[in-house]
Each structure stands twice: as C-alpha cells, then as structure tokens.
Amino acid sequence: MTHAHLTSLVLALFFLIIIVVLQNKGKNIKIWHMVLRATYILVIVTGCMLFFSAYSIPLSYYLKAILGIIMIGLFEMVIVRKQKGKTTDLLWIAFSIVFVILFVLGFTLPMGFDLIK
Known part of the structure; x- marks a missing residue:
C-alpha cells in the first residue's frame, strides 16, 4: 500500500506543477484542477489504509496524517490564490516546509521505505 500512496502523491505533485505552469501562461486549468482533486x-x-493498517498507532503517525491534510489544503490555497491574482509567496514557503517534514516522516516511520541499507 505504501507504493500506491507514494504514487498518488507523486501524481498530485505532477498535476500541481502542470496547473501552476498553465496558470502562468494564462490558460484554463478547470479540468486539470478537477483531476488534481480526484487525485x-x-x-x-491510501493514507487512511496505511494509517489504520498499523498495529499500534504512535503519535508520529497522527502528526503525519494532520500534516498530510494541511498539505492538501496548501495545494488548494496556492491554486485558488494564484487564480485570484493574489501573492502566493508565503504559501509556497509553508508548502516547502510541510513537504520536507512529511518527506522525512514518511521515510523514517516504521511503515516507510528504508533508504539506507
């Protein structure tokens, strides 16, 4: 299930990049935005399936779940504020910080990948 979750996350990031590039070019992003929402x-x-498949759920998994929901909110806020022509600098900074924390948590928690073998 970890692979499915990671794949869906990569897809979401890919669609976010497509949307931001299209927004910068002034193109219509309505369909891409709906695809991102489906993602x-x-x-x-997949995150819920991973969360509830743990035998005992430590506090770090709760933190990662909450940060994951915040990350999805940041995706939406970046897109909508950019559509309205508002600045998104602080949102990108928050997005970067949350992304790094989620990345580190995802790969260090027991159900994550072991990168160092």
Missing part, C-alpha cells in the same frame, strides 16, 4: 481522494484513501 486527492486517492491520496486520502
């Missing part, structure tokens, strides 16, 4: 469902479902 959110995959992220949430």
Whole structure:
C-alpha cells in the first residue's frame, strides 16, 4: 500500500506543477484542477489504509496524517490564490516546509521505505 500512496502523491505533485505552469501562461486549468482533486481522494484513501493498517498507532503517525491534510489544503490555497491574482509567496514557503517534514516522516516511520541499507 505504501507504493500506491507514494504514487498518488507523486501524481498530485505532477498535476500541481502542470496547473501552476498553465496558470502562468494564462490558460484554463478547470479540468486539470478537477483531476488534481480526484487525485486527492486517492491520496486520502491510501493514507487512511496505511494509517489504520498499523498495529499500534504512535503519535508520529497522527502528526503525519494532520500534516498530510494541511498539505492538501496548501495545494488548494496556492491554486485558488494564484487564480485570484493574489501573492502566493508565503504559501509556497509553508508548502516547502510541510513537504520536507512529511518527506522525512514518511521515510523514517516504521511503515516507510528504508533508504539506507
């Protein structure tokens, strides 16, 4: 299930990049935005499956789940504020910080990948 969750996260990031590039070019992003929202469902479902498959759920998994939901909110806030022509600098900074924390948590928690073998 970890692979499915990671794949859906990569897809969501890919769609976010496509949307931001299209927004910068002044193109219509409505369909891409809906595809990204469908990807959110995959992220949430696979994340819940990972969360509830743990034998005992330590506090760090709760932190990662909350930060994951915040990350999805930041995706939406970046897109919508950019559509309205508002600045998104602080949101990108928050996005970067949350992304790094989630990345580190995802790879260090027991159900994550072991990168160093």
